[in-house]
Amino acid sequence: MAETTDARVAVYLDFDNIVISWYDRVHGRNAYGKDRQRISENPNDPEVTDRLSRAMIEVGAIIDYAASFGTLVLTRAYADWSSPVNAEYRSQLVARAVDLVQLFPAAAYAKNGADIRLAVDAVEDMFRLPDLTHVVIVAGDSDYVPLAQRCKRLGRYVIGVGVSGSTAKSLAAACDEFESYDSLPGVVRPVKAAPAVAAKSEAVAEPAPEAVPDVADAVKAKTPRRAKSKAAAPKVEEPKLDEQGEATQLLERALRLGHDKADADEWLHSSAVKTHMRRMDPSFSEKALGYRSFSDFLKSRDDIAELEETGHERLVRLREPAA
Template sequence: MAEPTDSRVAVYLDFDNIVISWYDRVHGRNAYAKDRQRISEQPNDPEVAERLSQAMIEVGAIIDYAASFGTLVLTRAYADWSSPVNAVYRSQLVARAVDLVQLFPAAAYAKNGADIRLAVDAVEDMFRLPDLTHVVIVAGDSDYVPLAQRCKRLGRYVIGVGVAGSTAKSLAAACDEFEAYDSLSGVVRPVKAPAPAATPPAAEVPVETTAAPAETTADAPKAKSRSRVKAKSAPAEAAPPKLDEQGEATQLLERALRLGHDKGDADEWLHSSAVKTHMRRMDPSFSEKALGYRSFSDFLKSRDDMAELEETGHERLVRLRDH
């Protein structure tokens, strides 16, 4: 029998959501929408089978990650299991004691209503199992934001798992902790195809033009008026470039360090673990592993122009550099 102090975890997987999101992550934006009809009509086609194989989900990686928070008391996966895309996972899901919930779409290519069914089951389970401490939501849809908020209000620690680039930021912010599926142990991140080389612009071919007749005196004022209008119209300012994941992480680190210094002395050293915790509170989707770093210390070292790291024994201290 488990000890009363043990953490008890419930896992809810919107399986269609995670499978489609990962398919798009591997094969490109909206790839599944383009291939959907072909997948449903020709699941045994060699090319279709190969593309599905390349975008297979590592179910074990998700369940192992959820198990790191405590004892798994229930694990449910919601999907249309008659679909060829999902059917290939049935054996390994059953082998991991996952309860498969069958959902049928209301119409062809329609949503299967997993978000509503999943949310209803999760709320019911929290009242039925008062000793439940953690709720893991494996999805990326913003429709799950109210569920995450309700779980937190009912005293549960909420963990989100979603595919990077396909998860709503509002869902990540609503969770106590969020982990990108890409960064889970055992998941092989897709390799981006090299960008095609830019083709040089075609050489301009000079075109002979005949001289236009001189403007008459009556047309001259109109020409001047047009030239004044053109001179007044200034070019529109270009929008600032959108930050990538690395840039957003750098800004997040700077904000966390500044807030930490604001609470104490400006030159005070901060524990790196406290800084990371603060960053995760501000943005639960932050993960140094998802950004390609083995540890948070490596992440800090990559920002040494902004953050100063001091390693003394087992202690890691960090502070904002003076600029």
């Protein structure tokens, strides 16, 4: 994290982007696209209300995270506030002194142009407020890459916040630091309910008793196989394994580069290693990987990293392969 002494922070939220991304994260891929018409036509439907409430964004978590970098000079949220999805947040945002910018889509279900308006305002603010030190972009669209790059060229420290799985890697790479919304304090990660799958498989098997005997036998023969394949679907550990593997490779690269600059067997400060890792991959976060601290992350990689803790000092070096 950059030095926050006298830091002044501007926060820009592409609210539609973050709300839709989180809705899809909670209810499944492209869920919002499928539910959009139903939400706009009947927002008071109990099922619609329930789905929206389960996918509510914790605005406070985002603003509190941004405030950890310094004093919030301005906070703006861009969206079509007449939309039932966004209208629920208005009082919450106003209570946190967020400036609401109204954007009307040019046509039904069309983009509201938040990326252009947000980028224009951000660049204008950087010239209007020369003491602005940090820019927080809350979005996941790759359209914001040029904005992040321009902010950096103008000497600002750029922090990105986006929903895991819906954020362009190019945007994360363009920021000085990137944090997944999922890993912010106060945000509860969505958990896919397995019972729904079981209920579905039972529904498939239910008509069997009324069938003709030989047909029933065929159904019985097929049902377990179908249920088995559906029961296996909720296992979503593979992306996590990929993330863990990428983090391990990132650590190894950072240690090797650190040793290249110093003596091969010299101990490196763990804080310097973490800083280097975040420079290489701004989206790296040990908390998002399930570790309470960077030291815990290093201990879990004891096959490649050797950790030495003496008092308040934590040193690390690349573990030599066994002869």
